[in-house]
Amino acid sequence: MIVINDVWVNWFEGEEKGYNVCPFFEWRKQDKIQLIDKIPILYVEKRMYQYIENDLDDLPGKLLNMIQNRTIIKGEVIKYAAIVTDGEGILAFDTMGYHLPLKKSRLIPRHERRILQVIRNQPQVSFPLKRKVPVKTDHPFSLGAEAMVGLIRRERELKWLTMLVLDQLKEGKNCDEIHYWLTEWEPDQYHEIRQLSFQEAWQRLYRHIYKGWSKKHEDFCQEIVKGHLLFEQLWERANMTNDDVVMRRIK
DSSP, X not given: OOEEEEEEEEEEETXXXXXXXXXXXXXXXTSEEEEEEEEEEEEBOHHHHHHHHTOOSOOXXXXXXXXXXXXXXXXXXXXXXXXXXXXXXXXXXXXTTSSSOOEEEOOOHHHHHHHHXXXXXXXXXXXXXXXXXXXXXXXXXXXXXXXTTTOOHHHHHHHHHHHHHHHHHHHHTOHHHHHHHHHHHOGGGHHHHTTSXXXXXXXXXXXXXXXXXXXXXXXXXXXXXXXXXXXXXXXXXXXXXXXXXXXXXXX
């Protein structure tokens, strides 16, 4: 099995959606950046790669057996960790001793180039999945990839934050409140909005937020979090300055 030495990773824990595993140019100083002494590389089929990238389900036993105890971090043997690639995407994962990819990371560009080079003449390893990967519906806490296309880390965080607030509004079922926020988005439709049921108004507001991201979305997010301490803290964290971006010396 091919292994690679001295690899920088930035672990994102418990992330089901691959878009939340940030690429190198979005890394920050406070992220869990770590140097791996040695880690194996698996060249897998696209379906297997996407399963690991966008799921938190059990990995095939064959895969786990192949990588068992082959990763070393700070001199410590890690039970199940590896870098997987389908020849296009590249992702590191660590199961933390379990059977599912609880920690995931992208790599720095130099290491990505090395991996694509070393697998060039290698065959793909097949790992049949026991079940068909289900099609998952959108939830405010776990949006479909199309909702995040083209967004940078800060924009994804603000969009996720806005969805958290919308979910809280949905639980409250306050018709006047949801009418108010929808009117903020559609000020010219005040009279029509007042006739909408709570569910109709909430769905209409949800569609506005789900599609794209713009200065209008950002301004709306800033307004809707006011008065909620936790949400305000999340807003501030997402708006940290560029000084918090990780030093490029590891590039």
